[in-house]
Amino acid sequence: MRQYKQLLLANKAWAAEIIEESADFFQRQLVGQNPEFLWIGCSDSRVGPEQMTMTPPGNMFIHRNIANLVKDDDTNLMSVLQYAVDVLGVRHIIICGHYACGGIRATLDGGTTGPVDDWLSTARCVLHDHADEIDAQPDREQKVNRLVEVNVRDQLVRLARTKTIQGRSRVGKKCCSTAGSTTSATG
Numbered sequence: 317m318r319q320y321k322q323l324l325l326a327n328k329a330w331a332a333e334i335i336e337e338s339a340d341f342f343q344r345q346l347v348g349q350n351p352e353f354l355w356i357g358c359s360d361s362r363v364g365p366e367q368m369t370m371t372p373p374g375n376m377f378i379h380r381n382i383a384n385l386v387k388d389d390d391t392n393l394m395s396v397l398q399y400a401v402d403v404l405g406v407r408h409i410i411i412c413g414h415y416a417c418g419g420i421r422a423t424l425d426g427g428t429t430g431p432v433d434d435w436l437s438t439a440r441c442v443l444h445d446h447a448d449e450i451d452a453q454p455d456r457e458q459k460v461n462r463l464v465e466v467n468v469r470d471q472l473v474r475l476a477r478t479k480t481i482q483g484r485s486r487v488g489k490k491c492c493s494t495a496g497s498t499t500s501a502t503g
């Protein structure tokens with residue numbers, strides 16, 4: 317069977333299982349969403365946020381990109397952030413990196429081209445700013461993983477400088493909390 321057909325069958329099985337557990341589940345979903353969290357994570361297929369955190373539908377607004385980067389000229393992320401904070405009123409924003417991140421490894425290795433190379437310019441800034449610390453790591457894997465960690469920290473700083481978060485502080489509204497974390501890519 318083609319793999320995409322398996323996805324459709326799995327979706328039907330999932331829906332049937334949900335209804336068996338809670339008959340009005342989908343009716344309740346129609347009312348709207350009220351997520352507690354905005355998750356900014358990596359697009360890597362091994363680190364699905366809801367799966368990793370056992371979060372049910374409706375509780376997490378999600379944005380993912382290669383190497384979980386925050387760029388204030390990224391209309392996609394900036395609109396997700398604005399909507400999550402100003403409209404949905406999320407209470408927490410999480411930036412989650414993960415060890416063995418391919419985007420971070422490519423930042424260290426170089427040799428990227430096209431849009432990916434443009435995209436990773438922000439990660440290269442992080443590498444530049446922490447070059448001594450990264451160089452001091454004893455091997456390649458630890459260099460990658462340390463850059464993963466400092467990247468999360470630097471993206472939190474960039475997040476705090478965005479118009480949405482700054483505006484929230486300026487008008488004196490209670491600002492949602494932000495947190496950074498790093499997960500193991502393969503559990």
Ligand SMILES: [Zn+2]
Pocket residue numbers: 358359360382383384414416417418419420
């Ligand atoms: Zn990654």
